Amino acid sequence: MRLVVARCAVDYVGRLTAHLPMAPRLLLVKADGSVSVHADDRAYKPLNWMSPPCRLTIGDGEWVVENKAGEKLIITIDEVLHDSSHELGADPGLQKDGVEAHLQKLLAEQVELLGPGCTLIRREYPTPIGPVDLLVRDADGAAVAVEIKRRGEIDGVEQLTRYLELLNRDPLLGKVSGVFAAQQIKPQARTLAQDRGIRCLVLDYDVMRGVDDPSSRLF
Known part of the structure; x- marks a missing residue:
């Protein structure tokens, strides 16, 4: 799992369009390929995300996440405040009572x-x-x-x-x-x-x- 805290703007282009203006946010890249964008509220729900299967392309100050349908999540990064990667391994899953x-x-x-x-x-x-x-x-x-x-x-x-x-x-x-x-x-x-x-x-x-x-x- 990769955790990136950055000042960024986010644009979703697909069946509809959505824009998040420049602000500090958490970018979460999971081992399954999913990418999600989080603010410091809304509990666990992301502001925007792309579920796998999708492809992440990282350029100079810009991330482009694209799925098979051609929908894109374009993340424009102004400043990276934190960047770390962690190996979590296989999760045992939720055990119901x-x-x-x-x-x-x-x-x-x-x-x-x-x-x-x-x-x-x-x-x-x-x-x-x-x-x-x-x-x-x-x-x-x-x-x-x-x-x-x-x-x-x-x-x-x-x-x-x-x-x-x-x-x-x-x-x-x-x-x-x-x-x-x-x-x-x-x-x-x-x-x-x-x-x-x-x-x-x-x-x-x-x-x-x-x-x-x-x-x-x-x-």
Whole structure:
């Protein structure tokens, strides 16, 4: 991984155009070839980025990142304040707790809980930033990405949003919608999800694993 802190301007040229004026920013170049531009806010979300496969060409005061579609990220560097490279090695990946892992398995087996006619494409569908818990097709054949949590919080919605941004760039998948599924979903997370067009689904863990039968309840 290469970390460069520099005063730079950034221009994106592709399906649309975007411009970031000259300012100090962090440029992050990962081993997978991705390049992202960060400010000192917005948490983990970059100001702009290019996902692999892409090619980085470094010239005199200018970086050009281009993908197969011909889209370009042009970074004009005025001054380099820091430049370092680090070997991180293979990451072991996120280890879900037992309940989340079991919820994923159960929902994959009971995919109809996501809606009538839904079919499973794959569990742990890979993306450049990590696997989506489930990728399914709805009754109309459209792809749906599902993020599963024990407790649904804002971080989980942000995680699913990042997956959707990448998946919706894949022409083979077409338009991909999102479902945020959890045993309980906090009001703030639900509001954010709905604002982004992400559907929320509350999962009953006991019912899904056959421990609780709702038809036998008195109340």
